[in-house]
Amino acid sequence: MTAQPGFTPHVSTLGSGPRRVLALHCTLAFGGAWAGIARQLGDSVTLVAPDMPSHGKSADWDGVSDFSDTVYAASLGVMDAEPMDVIGHSFGAATALRIAVAHPERVRSLTMFEPVFFAVAQEDDPQSMVSHNQHAAPFFEAMEQGDSAVGARAFNRMWSGAGKWDSLPERARAAMVRAIHVVPGTHGFLFDDTEGLLRPGVLEAVRIPTAVMRGEHALPVIIATNDGLARRLGNAENLVIEGAGHMGPITHARAVADHIAAVMARG
Structure with missing residues (x-):
């Protein structure tokens, strides 16, 4: 792993409930973008939402270290010792998947909205x-x-x-x-599967309660990716949010949060 040395993300804490949730935002957003989801989930949860490098109030990516490794290491670094529910959007969802594969003991439930792990689509469609x-x-x-x-x-x-x-x-x-x-720094992880998540049996071994979610108006590459992940993961629901596009966690927070709550209940 070649994570950026010394990088510590800025973290937004949304809510004050007893159930702790790691929330990983999409590219070009920031941790506070989860505020609508936090409101819909109510007073039973606390969302821990780090800003990726070059996003929000975090320091910039150095452009030399591996960006995907940096986000992964920073996300792990803000997790509790006890298992957390993990939710992610787009690149954040792909990072959430990586955490679930490498550290299933730390993930109570997994929700991914339109993960851009395009290695799946390359293989399947x-x-x-x-x-x-x-x-x-x-x-x-x-x-x-x-x-x-x-x-x-x-x-x-x-x-x-x-x-x-x-x-x-x-x-x-x-x-x-x-x-x-x-x-461009995400290409190796997302397109080339540098972490080997598509090796035989890797995703199939993930038994964490999981929701793989997309908007009704998702791009074909997202549909192929979500369908492929849902087939491979050992305990996943494949869900579609009516009327939503890629930014569903913001534009359709209520519907997305309802599904997050359901998969959290399974966890």
Whole structure:
């Protein structure tokens, strides 16, 4: 593991209930984005929500260490000694999966909303990856040209459906531009399965109560990824949130939280 030396994330604590939940945000967001979910889950839980490097109030990624390893190590570092429920969104969901595989004894239940662990789609449905790469071409082109602002705008359009870039608050745009350089640093883990999660029997051995969730309007690559994970994991439900897209934990917090509560009850 080549995590960033000395990196300690800023952590938002949402709620004050007895049941402790690790909440891992998506790329270009921050830990506080889980506030809506925390409100819906009510006073029985406390969400521990770290900011990834270059996100929120955390220090920047150094660009040299492995970004995925840094997020993984930082997430483990804020977990309690006792088992926690773990929820994640997008890249945060892929990190949650990695934690569940490596440390099942620390995870009471696992909820993943649209995990971007695309190695599954590459193996199960290569055509969905062709579609993804075409869809993502403007982002990749901008990053190759070193244009972070255009790259952040393209990435935001692809995943959030948030409308015109110029309509977003300047603070939100600046935060996305600051964070966008981390995305290429996730490629090995997400696309090439550098952690070996798809080796025979690895995911099948995960018996933690799990929900694999996506929006009704998910991209084909997400559908292939979720379906593949649900087939492989040993104790998983495959769920669809009506009317939602990739940002379902924010736009459809009530429906997502209801499913989180259900899988937590199984744990």
